[in-house]
Amino acid sequence: MAQQHKLTKKDLKELDSLQRFGGQMVAFLETNRALVFGIAGLILAVLVGSWLWTERETQKFQEMEKLYYEMEKLQKRQQDNPGDDITSQMQTLLGEFAPGPQKFRAQLLLAETHFEKGEYDSSIKVYAEVTEQAKRGSLNYVLARKGLAYAYEAKKEYQKAVEIYKSIIDSSSNFPLFYIYMGLARCYESLNDPQNAVLILREIKNKFPSHPELEKINRKLRQLE
Structure with a gap:
């Protein structure tokens, strides 16, 4: 026959402490039921809100990537068929982008397409918009500055191009x-x-x-x- 464990005074004191704590918790919950349910509801609302925000951001990111892919296809069509004028279609797609890095990438793509067509003034305009809106020193900002320099050089405005090239060298150690x-x-x-x-x-x-x-x-x- 298995020997039963005999409770000691220490065991009894620990059990009594646990019972008192449990009783205090039950009493607290009964007294502050509205507060407890309010906190639990708030935590649940924050978790649900965070999940919904993440889902919306993921969906928005996917939509922007799809738009960017459509712009890339238009640029490729322009390169394969230089006679086609697709920059107006790219501009329309650009208008559907939400503000942010993906829109900057799309603007750079449009500016590059203008440059490839020899439309240097239009290219400069779009590159300048990116430099005004993108974070100074960010990759999109530096790429736009580089595009500006190339466009001014292509226009034979060499002094402007020199100034931009030098500014990129002076401020872009990681580029x-x-x-x-x-x-x-x-x-x-x-x-x-x-x-x-x-x-x-x-x-x-x-x-x-x-x-x-x-x-x-x-x-x-x-x-x-």
């Missing part, structure tokens, strides 16, 4: 800068300033000694020196 330096060197050359062009090309060699396109820099240096 790939090889092609920014190359653009700056091109602009100096176009401004008939071979001395500064050579200085920039030498700086490229020092900063990017392992870049796969370094031979282009060496050829240009031999040409200018």
Whole structure:
């Protein structure tokens, strides 16, 4: 026959303490029933609200990605058939974007399409809108600044392009800068300033000694020196 555990005075005291605590809890719940149910309801409402907000944000993100995909298809169509004018359709899609990073990406896509068509003023306008609205120093902001520099260079407004290229170099330590330096060197050359062009090309060699396109820099240096 199994030996039964004999309760000690310590066990009895612990049981008595638990019973008193349980009784106090029941009494508290009975006395503050409205408060307890109110807190529980508030917690439930916060959890449900958080879940609904997450669902809405996920749905909105998916809708914006779908719109962006449609814009990419239009850009590809433009590239395959340069005679087609699809920028107005892209502009219509852009109007359906909610404010935020995805809209900035869509604006950059539209600006790039204008640039590819040689519509530099329209490209500059859209890039400028991104620089005014995007967070300074963010990737979208820097990409828009880069696009502005390319567009001004294409318009042969080399001094404006130089200023933008230099500002990107001065403020964008984490952004790939090889092609920014190359653009700056091109602009100096176009401004008939071979001395500064050579200085920039030498700086490229020092900063990017392992870049796969370094031979282009060496050829240009031999040409200018």
